[in-house]
Amino acid sequence: MKELLFLKPVFKEMIWGGTRLKVDFHYEIPSNNTGECWAISAHQNGDCEIINGFYKGYTLSKLWSEHRDIFGNVNQEVFPLLVKIIDAKDDLSIQVHPDDTYAKENEDGSLGKTECWYILDCDEDAEIVIGHNANSKDELREMIGKNAWTDLIRILPIKKGDFFQIEPGTVHAIKKGTLILETQQNSDITYRLYDYGRLQNGKPRELHLSKSVDVIRCPHVDKQANHEKLEYPNATKEHLVTCPYYTVYKIEIYGKQEFTQDKPFTLISIIEGSGEIDGIPIHKGDHFIIPSDYGTYQLTGNLQLIASYI
Structure with a gap:
């Protein structure tokens, strides 16, 4: 059918989330700690609903399963992409994602997670974490063991309109005062490397140090962009x-x-x-x-x- 498919977003509350999804986009958000809008998603953790036309009321995953012709009969088991808007009122944890091979073997057959960020807006002095300064896995383990996070983590200044491609194995984190649009593989696999010692419900959030070290690429190499x-x-x-x-x-x-x-x-x-x-x-x-x-x-x-x- 020659019909556009509009979607109803799914919202996620996060300890680092804020209110800009309401203020900037006029969404009805669940709380003042809303961190993510899953805008186009067929993932089981946030499956968007079609809100118009013949398929109104279908979830995107159901439409993908039952009417693949709408999507060019793409031969992939799950809808391949996920689009989010992320409101970071506070720093996100420093994290890394696996590639398809590692995720398939270690995360019940999940896809890996390649993603990219478009900076919709940010504070004047905003920064972002992209990459690290360890030259080898041994040096990486040593710096983590010493809690040498200031020396390990690579922090860059950012401005509105910047764009970053985040390959699997790249240490990264969105920091406070940043609003981004993220396009990614349809995956919800994240390994948390460091969380600033924060507590959630009185306890530190889980870290995934072993898996993080497994997948982090050493040394870090920046992805070169071609913005034609x-x-x-x-x-x-x-x-x-x-x-x-x-x-x-x-x-x-x-x-x-x-x-x-x-x-x-x-x-x-x-x-x-x-x-x-x-x-x-x-x-x-x-x-x-x-x-x-x-x-x-x-x-x-x-x-x-x-x-x-x-």
């Missing part, structure tokens, strides 16, 4: 990343512009502004899927959006 920008009469399309799991673009619309959906499916998140897609009103905070064989579509208005596909 395509110019259209009334739009720009900036390539953010292509990897084996996804391609991600940022698109800005200032007027009226046609595009063609020629992928198995395309995920769209509106991150600024308002307008229309084929006459349907859209605004900041909307998330939808353009299905297979949809063909040409027209975006109108003043919009910024993140688009991704496999």
